[in-house]
């Protein structure tokens with residue numbers, strides 16, 4: 885995000901990373917993680933009508949880094 889901000893972008897959107905891990909920003913700021921393990925599969929988008937916004941990947945298959 886920092887390079888994008890330095891290039892003139894006024895904000896960076898963090899959506900699915902926080903759907904995947906609601907503590908994503910806190911863990912990123914603390915240095916615990918350097919990136920999200922969201923694989924951008926978008927299956928959470930398809931599941932929103934059925935159960936709200938949450939990552940469905942752990943219900944289907946584990947995500948590995």
Ligand code: SF4
Pocket residue numbers: 900901903904921922923924925926927928929938939940941947
């Ligand atoms: S369902 Fe896929 S896109 Fe959505 S948060 Fe989980 S890993 Fe990311």
